[in-house]
Amino acid sequence: xxxxxxxxxxxxxxxxxxxxxxxxxxxxxxxxxxxxxxxxxxxxxxxxxxxxxxxxxxxxxxxxxxxxxxxxxxxxxxxxxxxxxxxxxxxxxxxxxxxxxxxxxxxxxxxxxxxxxxxxxxxxxxxxxxxxxxxxxxxxxxxxxxxxxxxxxxxxxxxxxxxxxxxxxxxxxxxxxxxxxxxxxxxxxxxxxxxxxxxxxxxxxxxxxxxxxxxxxxxxxxxxxxxxxxxxxxxxxxxxxxxxxxxxxxxxxxxxxxxxxxxxxxxxxxxxxxxxxxxxxxxxxxxxxxxxxxxxxxxx
Amino acid sequence: xxxxxxxxxxxxxxxxxxxxxxxxxxxxxxxxxxxxxxxxxxxxxxxxxxxxxxxxxxxxxxxxxxxxxxxxxxxxxxxxxxxxxxxxxxxxxxxxxxxxxxxxxxxxxxxxxxxxxxxxxxxxxxxxxxxxxxxxxxxxxxxxxxxxxxxxxxxxxxxxxxxxxxxxxxxxxxxxxxxxxxxxxxxxxxxxxxxxxxxxxxxxxxxxxxxxxxxxxxxxxxx
Numbered sequence: 001x002x003x004x005x006x007x008x009x010x011x012x013x014x015x016x017x018x019x020x021x022x023x024x025x026x027x028x029x030x031x032x033x034x035x036x037x038x039x040x041x042x043x044x045x046x047x048x049x050x051x052x053x054x055x056x057x058x059x060x061x062x063x064x065x066x067x068x069x070x071x072x073x074x075x076x077x078x079x080x081x082x083x084x085x086x087x088x089x090x091x092x093x094x095x096x097x098x099x100x101x102x103x104x105x106x107x108x109x110x111x112x113x114x115x116x117x118x119x120x121x122x123x124x125x126x127x128x129x130x131x132x133x134x135x136x137x138x139x140x141x142x143x144x145x146x147x148x149x150x151x152x153x154x155x156x157x158x159x160x161x162x163x164x165x166x167x168x169x170x171x172x173x174x175x176x177x178x179x180x181x182x183x184x185x186x187x188x189x190x191x192x193x194x195x196x197x198x199x200x201x202x203x204x205x206x207x208x209x210x211x212x213x214x215x216x217x218x219x220x221x222x223x224x225x226x227x228x229x230x231x232x233x234x235x236x237x238x239x240x241x242x243x244x245x246x247x248x249x250x251x252x253x254x255x256x257x258x259x260x261x262x263x264x265x266x267x268x269x270x271x272x273x274x275x276x277x278x279x280x281x282x283x284x285x286x287x288x289x290x291x292x293x294x295x296x297x298x299x300x
Numbered sequence: 301x302x303x304x305x306x307x308x309x310x311x312x313x314x315x316x317x318x319x320x321x322x323x324x325x326x327x328x329x330x331x332x333x334x335x336x337x338x339x340x341x342x343x344x345x346x347x348x349x350x351x352x353x354x355x356x357x358x359x360x361x362x363x364x365x366x367x368x369x370x371x372x373x374x375x376x377x378x379x380x381x382x383x384x385x386x387x388x389x390x391x392x393x394x395x396x397x398x399x400x401x402x403x404x405x406x407x408x409x410x411x412x413x414x415x416x417x418x419x420x421x422x423x424x425x426x427x428x429x430x431x432x433x434x435x436x437x438x439x440x441x442x443x444x445x446x447x448x449x450x451x452x453x454x455x456x457x458x459x460x461x462x463x464x465x466x467x468x469x470x471x472x473x474x475x476x477x478x479x480x481x482x483x484x485x486x487x488x489x490x491x492x493x494x495x496x497x498x499x500x501x502x503x504x505x506x507x508x509x510x511x512x513x514x515x516x517x518x519x520x521x522x523x
Contacts, residue, residue: 029363029364029450030360030362030363030364031362031363078363085362086361086362086363086364086365087306087307087308087353087359087360087361087362087363087365088306088307088308088361088363088365088366088370089363089365090365090366090367090453092365092367092431092432092453092456093363093364093365093450095432096364096432099432123431123432126428126429126432127431127432151466151470152463152466152467153402153403153405153466153467153470154403154470156369156372156399156402156403156467157403157404159369159373160372160373160376160403160404163305163306163373163376163377164376164377164380166306168306168307217306217307220306221367221369222369223367223368223369223457224458224459224460224463225458229425229426229428232426232428233426233428235428236428236429
């Protein structure tokens, strides 16, 4: 390799995005999890879980705003950020990781999750209500429907074919700019500086280019799960939930109001808030407004 | 021999090497290829027994993610090595055999489903509030047990009736070994498929029936 052509990029900054004050590494079900912390270690804890392909640093603006009042712990989910890759992935073990972080914290925590992390935070709160005080779910209410009309065995045969041919690592991108562009496709409303910060922490620079840190096999999976199970599962939630959504159509949502309302009607203690102008990545697009809503809810 | 499925290396035991239609054996939950004993000795073709991930001499899945479709993927990795084969599975291996037979109907001329550990899974619909077993909180200690404790999550996965029925209808031929004991809803749904047949026999006789059924369904060029 020729190191003369490698341009080393230093960590980008973004106004309001603060370095974590502490870092911890714990083991959950045989996998090393990276945790980032902000705020007084003796304050009441708030645990943050991010969405698919994201990372704990996506809370770098939001978390410090909560840290004035709380000890904030953001998880890099397994296969993401600086947590280790696993041999395979499933919803159940992801929820197990959230539960193990709550157990590691050792006292009842508030739980805030976005997207897939919001769904898993909700399941963790259902599984161990004794460890969760209040729950905030940011647009993590599942997909609207499974829209592939083909028979299940045909789709499963395709899954098996993919398993035989799947790549287990990423090809490198030439520059950080290419990663920034890919992230922009998902987050069209973010500033170039914020996108660059998020892409930088989602990737690492190797001698031959940039690779995502997230495990490419994570999107694999197959099972009988169906969205109609989500609403009834909320019926066993015993802690209060603040449900936050944006107003703007986006790659991942928001859900049609009728579907969302049908699911949320099962939640016994529910508050709902919408942040106008935000898309699916509510806390990334509007960290200050989101933090204000969350602080009001957690401190009431 | 060692074969790979994704990041996992599996042990596929070659129990008999001879010409003819191959047989692939899939063990039950917390079992291993050693469970089959002498029963496959009379199979008139090559015989392979797989250790599922987390079991026997196969790797454990780092991080503990096990689900039936992944076990069926283990079996599919064995098929990739063996070629077309009749499949016999017990317990959770029977459910994996059903999924494989439905998705790979051209490669699996017939499947034999047998009772055993892990047959029922978590039932036909989610049991909200009971999906998360206590033991997923236990730190794992690789090396102190033959079987990964996390495979016991396969006692909780949902096996809907219409899901199973879809696979049962897509398969070539399915034989269900009945013994008068109650069977889980997914098994009863499989029984309703036009390609399914219930039989009552000991294991060697059931394998003889499997061979006869599979042989009718495959041509010489298949293997």
